[in-house]
Structure formats: structure tokens, C-alpha cells
Amino acid sequence: xxxxxxxxxxxxxxxxxxxxADGGPGARExxxxxxxxxxxxxxxxxxxxxGIARGAGVDPALVHHYFGPxxxxxxxxxxxxxxxxxxxxDIVLAGGRDEVGERLTRFFLGVWDNPVSRAxxxxxxxxxxxxxxxxxxxxDLLSTRLxxxxxxxxxxxxxxxxxxxxxxxxxxxxxxxxxxxxxxxASADVEQVVAMLAPAVQxxxxxx
Amino acid sequence: xxxxxxxxxxxxxxxxxxxxADGGPGARExxxxxxxxxxxxxxxxxxxxxGIARGAGVDPALVHHYFGPxxxxxxxxxxxxxxxxxxxxDIVLAGGRDEVGERLTRFFLGVWDNPVSRAxxxxxxxxxxxxxxxxxxxxDLLSTRLxxxxxxxxxxxxxxxxxxxxxxxxxxxxxxxxxxxxxxxASADVEQVVAMLAPAVQxxxxxx
Numbered sequence: 001x002x003x004x005x006x007x008x009x010x011x012x013x014x015x016x017x018x019x020x021a022d023g024g025p026g027a028r029e030x031x032x033x034x035x036x037x038x039x040x041x042x043x044x045x046x047x048x049x050x051g052i053a054r055g056a057g058v059d060p061a062l063v064h065h066y067f068g069p070x071x072x073x074x075x076x077x078x079x080x081x082x083x084x085x086x087x088x089x090d091i092v093l094a095g096g097r098d099e100v101g102e103r104l105t106r107f108f109l110g111v112w113d114n115p116v117s118r119a120x121x122x123x124x125x126x127x128x129x130x131x132x133x134x135x136x137x138x139x140d141l142l143s144t145r146l147x148x149x150x151x152x153x154x155x156x157x158x159x160x161x162x163x164x165x166x167x168x169x170x171x172x173x174x175x176x177x178x179x180x181x182x183x184x185x186a187s188a189d190v191e192q193v194v195a196m197l198a199p200a201v202q203x204x205x206x207x208x
Numbered sequence: 209x210x211x212x213x214x215x216x217x218x219x220x221x222x223x224x225x226x227x228x229a230d231g232g233p234g235a236r237e238x239x240x241x242x243x244x245x246x247x248x249x250x251x252x253x254x255x256x257x258x259g260i261a262r263g264a265g266v267d268p269a270l271v272h273h274y275f276g277p278x279x280x281x282x283x284x285x286x287x288x289x290x291x292x293x294x295x296x297x298d299i300v301l302a303g304g305r306d307e308v309g310e311r312l313t314r315f316f317l318g319v320w321d322n323p324v325s326r327a328x329x330x331x332x333x334x335x336x337x338x339x340x341x342x343x344x345x346x347x348d349l350l351s352t353r354l355x356x357x358x359x360x361x362x363x364x365x366x367x368x369x370x371x372x373x374x375x376x377x378x379x380x381x382x383x384x385x386x387x388x389x390x391x392x393x394a395s396a397d398v399e400q401v402v403a404m405l406a407p408a409v410q411x412x413x414x415x416x
Contacts, residue, residue: 171384203407
């Protein structure tokens, strides 16, 4: 950290010459932002604490001080990246039960359809698919922060399993449409895709 | 595989000392097998023609002679790995239309439930998700060899798109169950999962 409060500093390259011991104001947020960029560019395996520290303009020891080892830095980055998706339970549980499938499908595809929210999510998903440690972090987040909350709001048997099958429909559609880009799915109008997916999601969530 | 017919040979390490110019009998198959192992272990980006040649006990030039550049070697390996999944159109199109969703779901989950068929498939999927070139090869195979054939056999509007949405349900379920391993989906009885997924797949394929 080389800036003083209230002084916008240019983007740093290389080792900072004079790093404040606490990284200065906003250091934690800068580290998380740098971690997102590092994991997105290099994937979980090749991302390094040193690279994250360099991107944030802080000493590597400070990254460890704030977050601990690499998996904890990844967890913090995933938390921020997944924030839009973690709103899903509120979407599901607000409003009429008959349109829950349509609301969740439109919300989820909306997040993926927007390149700004898609890019960091895709980076997280790629890391989780390639690396077991990243998968475990992603799984815990999905389980405790997303699936459990949705399931708790659905008063039906096997709610947790049903919520996961609904999620599997949406995750698979996002994968084939936005990552593998299989046609005609990749170029189909998003509202047509919503209309065709929503009944499947609805059926999983509420059993018809 | 490094042996010649009838002569069990020890697994070679390093550069082969006396490689036959044509790689000897079965060289093509040995190269594909070595390519599968190389891509599975290192991923598309880090896999090398040199490593594949070493694994097959042939000269790197022979790999290029048989297949061309790395993407063509990958395509050949994917072809072999995906062979079980490419039987899906026959499964879909044989037998009664009312059980097409159940047949396809049981077949697909059966391939993924078996560690022997799952491991190489997972390696291909990981490469396709991590690398654009690998994604294009995987996409072409899925499109021309799987989706087009299923769609051609379904006499309904938007058959191609419907087949892809059915596939997205199955791919997403495989991803969450076998790769991310989210619970309770990961530990659920496979027949329970088939019973819960089949109606969604059926609806996509035949519109109820």
C-alpha cells in the first residue's frame, strides 16, 4: 500500500516500494478484488498468494494475516462473486408459489446472461470443476447459503433434494448455453429458454 | 499400452531407444490411449504431444503424422471417451415414446455412476470447460453426433433445442452429483434420482 487516504493512486505493478503494515485503508477489499482477478486468470491451482498480494499492492504476509491460506482467500473471493446468486432464495420465497419456477429461472439466467456478472461466476465454476479444494468451498457455499435456504422455504418432502435438482437444471443449461455454447441453445432468445425451463424447475421445486 | 501382440512389454519411461518408423503394430491405438491419459492428468492446456508420444512409446513426429496438431489428438481421444454417451440416440429412439425420458436418464446416470466410464468423461468435460479449443471440439461432437441424431428422431417443433434442454438437465445433475458432490444429491440412490429427473427429461423431449 503506497497511497494515503483520499489520494487515488495509479494501478500498481510489481512489488510495492513502501507497504504499510496494515495495507492501508480498503486493503481487505483490494485483496479480495485482486484474488478474484488472480483466480479468474490462472485458475485455483496456479493462482498464488504472491500474485494476489502484488495485484492488491500489499505484502503477501498481509494476505495471510487477513484470510489465512489460499483456500480461505478463495472462499472470500467466491463469497463476493456468488453474491448475486445468493439472492436466489429471496426470489424463490417471495411472491406466489405457482410462479416460483419462472421467477428463479429468469433470475438465474439473467445473472448468466449479463457478461459483467457471468465472467467472475464462470471463473469460480471453472476452478470448482478443476480442483477438489475449490469444489469443496463452492459446495459448502451452495449447500449452506443457497440450497438449505431454498429448501427450508419449501414445505414439501425431499425439499433439499428437489432444490438441488432444480439447481442442476439451471446449472446445466448455463453450462451448455454460456460455456460450451451448443447451438441452437446458445443463441436462443433468453425468454424462450426461460419459458421452456421454468416448468421443469417448477416441477422440481413444488412437485407440479 | 506399449506392448506388441503376444509380447508383454514393460511400461516405458523416457525417450524410446529404438522406435519403429511406423510405431509398430497398434501404434495408433496406443497413441489414443496415451492421449487420454495425458489429457486426463494434465488437462488440455498442459498436455503435450511429447508427453503423449512418450506414453505411447513412439516418436512425437508419429503422433503428428497420424493425427496432426494437439486439437486433433484431443478430438480422437474424445471420440473414444465419449463412445458410451454416443449410444444415447439409439437408447432414445428405440422403444416406446412414453418412457424415452426414463430410458435416457437411466442410461446417462448409469454411465456417470460407473467410475470406470466416469473418470475419462470427467477429464474431457474438465478440459472443455477450461479451454476454448477443447470446448469447440466437445461441442461439435455433442452437436453432430448426439443432439442432431436425437432431434432427428423426435417429430416435434424445436426438437434440437428440446434435446439440448434435456441434455442440460442431465449434464447439470451429473455435475452437481459427481463433480461438485452436493448433498443429499451426491448420496441419493441412483434410482430415486432417475425417478425424479426422468419426468423433466421426458417433458423436454416430447412436450409432456
